[in-house]
Amino acid sequence: MNWTKRYPGWTMFGSMVGLLFFLWGVAIPLSAAPDPIGPAAQQFAEGTRITVWLTVISGSAGVVLGVIAGMGKLSKFLPLRWLCDFYVWLIRGTPLLLQILFVWLALPSILPEGVVLSDFACAAIALALNVGAYNTECVRAGILAVPHGQIEAARALGLTPLQGFVDVVLPQSLRVALPALANNLASLVKDSSLAYVISVVELTMVGYRVQAESYQPVPVFLTIGVIYLILTTAFTTLTAALETRLEVGQKR
Amino acid sequence: MSDPNNQKQIIVARNVDKRFGSFYALRGVSATFFEGQVTAIVGPSGSGKSTFLRTLNRLETHDGGEIIVDGIELNDDIQHLDAIRREVGMVFQSFNLFSHLTILRNITLAPMRVRKMRRDEAEAKALALLDRVGLKNQAHKYPVQLSGGQQQRVAIARALAMDPKVLLFDEPTSALDPEMVNEVLTVMRELAHTGITMLVVTHEMGFAREVADRVIFFDEGTILEDTTPHAFFTNPDHERAQAFLSQVRHGF
Ligand SMILES: Nc1ncnc2c1ncn2[C@@H]1O[C@H](COP(=O)(O)OP(=O)(O)OP(=O)(O)O)[C@@H](O)[C@H]1O
Ligand SMILES: [Mg+2]
Numbered sequence: 001m002n003w004t005k006r007y008p009g010w011t012m013f014g015s016m017v018g019l020l021f022f023l024w025g026v027a028i029p030l031s032a033a034p035d036p037i038g039p040a041a042q043q044f045a046e047g048t049r050i051t052v053w054l055t056v057i058s059g060s061a062g063v064v065l066g067v068i069a070g071m072g073k074l075s076k077f078l079p080l081r082w083l084c085d086f087y088v089w090l091i092r093g094t095p096l097l098l099q100i101l102f103v104w105l106a107l108p109s110i111l112p113e114g115v116v117l118s119d120f121a122c123a124a125i126a127l128a129l130n131v132g133a134y135n136t137e138c139v140r141a142g143i144l145a146v147p148h149g150q151i152e153a154a155r156a157l158g159l160t161p162l163q164g165f166v167d168v169v170l171p172q173s174l175r176v177a178l179p180a181l182a183n184n185l186a187s188l189v190k191d192s193s194l195a196y197v198i199s200v201v202e203l204t205m206v207g208y209r210v211q212a213e214s215y216q217p218v219p220v221f222l223t224i225g226v227i228y229l230i231l232t233t234a235f236t237t238l239t240a241a242l243e244t245r246l247e248v249g250q251k252r
Numbered sequence: 253m254s255d256p257n258n259q260k261q262i263i264v265a266r267n268v269d270k271r272f273g274s275f276y277a278l279r280g281v282s283a284t285f286f287e288g289q290v291t292a293i294v295g296p297s298g299s300g301k302s303t304f305l306r307t308l309n310r311l312e313t314h315d316g317g318e319i320i321v322d323g324i325e326l327n328d329d330i331q332h333l334d335a336i337r338r339e340v341g342m343v344f345q346s347f348n349l350f351s352h353l354t355i356l357r358n359i360t361l362a363p364m365r366v367r368k369m370r371r372d373e374a375e376a377k378a379l380a381l382l383d384r385v386g387l388k389n390q391a392h393k394y395p396v397q398l399s400g401g402q403q404q405r406v407a408i409a410r411a412l413a414m415d416p417k418v419l420l421f422d423e424p425t426s427a428l429d430p431e432m433v434n435e436v437l438t439v440m441r442e443l444a445h446t447g448i449t450m451l452v453v454t455h456e457m458g459f460a461r462e463v464a465d466r467v468i469f470f471d472e473g474t475i476l477e478d479t480t481p482h483a484f485f486t487n488p489d490h491e492r493a494q495a496f497l498s499q500v501r502h503g504f
Contacts, residue, residue: 147348149344149346149348150348150350150351152311152344152348153342153344153348153349153350154350155311155337156309156311156337156340156341156342156411157337157341157361157362157366157410157411157414158334158337158338158362158366158414159361159362159365159366160334163365163366167361167365168350168352171352172350172351172352175352
């Protein structure tokens with residue numbers, strides 16, 4: 001993976017384009033494949049798109065949640081700290097599957113009437129809450145890793161605490177937190193498969209349906225496995241390149 | 253010592269106390285500093301030199317007495333604090349350059365955020381300051397790519413970019429390899445002639461003797477001597493100061 005270090009910009013661009021290309025183009029090679037796969041190529045492509053969307057949306061929301069809760073955990077305001085501790089404790093101590101089912105089945109009865117959540121939205125909310133809790137710990141550790149002298153220098157220059165946080169602490173802590181955040185994102189690609197229990201037609205669900213119709217689980221699940229591998233590799237490459245970009249100034 | 257009668261008071265400290273738990277790091281410290289004056293602050297380790305300097309821009313809060321900077325009292329009032337931090341710059345022993353920003357961005361950050369300067373204006377100013385400390389061609393490097401002496405000169409340029417009336421130095425050469433001490437002292441010597449007020453905590457007795465208008469000797473949280481360099485180095489009043497001086501001389 002040396003080239004990702006040498007050309008981070010290009011790698012990032014390349015894996016982005018690759019991912020998009022793969023997303024829209026996967027149906028074409030698959031349709032040329034022999035029987036159980038070929039006829040279902042459009043279904044596979046649609047499932048891949050849903051999986052990527054689910055990952056990107058809940059992943060982005062999860063990073064925002066992680067930053068907010070990570071800051072909250074370090075707040076001087078005690079109730080806020082308790083709230084964030086509680087959130088992380090709750091999410092990390094219960095199964096993701098239960099969280100998904102809870103958002104899908106229990107949340108609608110709590111929400112005001114008239115608010116209708118699609119299955120996809122329920123899955124995205126549950127996944128974002130889940131990955132957000134894991135991100136919280138990474139962000140908190142990242143913030144704590146910023147040397148106190150950096151904050152003092154910002155204060156001494158007249159930056160407000162908020163400016164100091166946004167311009168100095170946050171970029172430096174994200175640089176520290178990025179490998180762990182990337183790890184969580186790669187897990188999210190796989191965790192999103194659990195959305196199939198609430199009938200979101202993502203990749204795993206597609207595989208389940210196609211094998212049920214064709215009675216040929218081996219080629220179907222192999223294909224699904226390969227698609228997941230390509231997706232996780234693309235996400236990992238993307239974050240590795242991002243990491244290299246943020247590393248400037250760290251190494252001689 | 254400069255004549256206090258025809259000079260403006262810029263910092264007035266009256267009976268300043270600072271406690272860490274039950275330990276008094278400063279007790280009843282009083283001193284008045286005048287515009288354009290260069291004061292060397294010396295004393296044994298742990299005598300409260302850094303603590304005193306850091307109360308002057310409220311990196312430490314004082315527990316008793318009062319501190320007035322350029323006519324503004326230093327207290328919990330955020331607006332007072334912002335105003336004072338704009339007037340008072342600080343140079344740290346460990347440089348504390350922002351590691352994720354280039355040299356140029358290190359210098360332009362505070363003028364742009366705090367003084368709301370336009371980017372091109374701030375950059376022109378930064379480049380002029382870098383020229384002044386002899387580092388114009390390093391503008392696009394990152395702090396880690398510079399030697400300690402170069403980093404400290406950048407830190408001085410960064411502080412100067414805010415046009416402070418007072419510059420606080422906390423052992424600016426103590427973290428440097430011996431061969432880099434002079435390049436920093438040279439910059440400080442030039443600064444001393446520009447009329448900016450300087451308070452310099454230092455173990456460089458040569459610098460104190462040669463450049464300072466005034467020497468303050470700290471011991472156990474109090475000011476024991478406050479006099480001219482000549483008087484301090486030839487004939488200090490207190491035994492503790494004599495002991496300190498002979499120790500320093502033997503160290504060299
Ligand atoms: N944050 C802190 N918490 C507790 N004690 C502290 C703290 N900062 C300083 N002190 C104590 O206050 C005293 C004065 O410290 P200070 O750093 O001002 O000394 P100094 O004169 O600058 O010494 P040096 O020459 O070693 O830098 C020391 O005894 C130190 O241990
Ligand atoms: Mg000190």
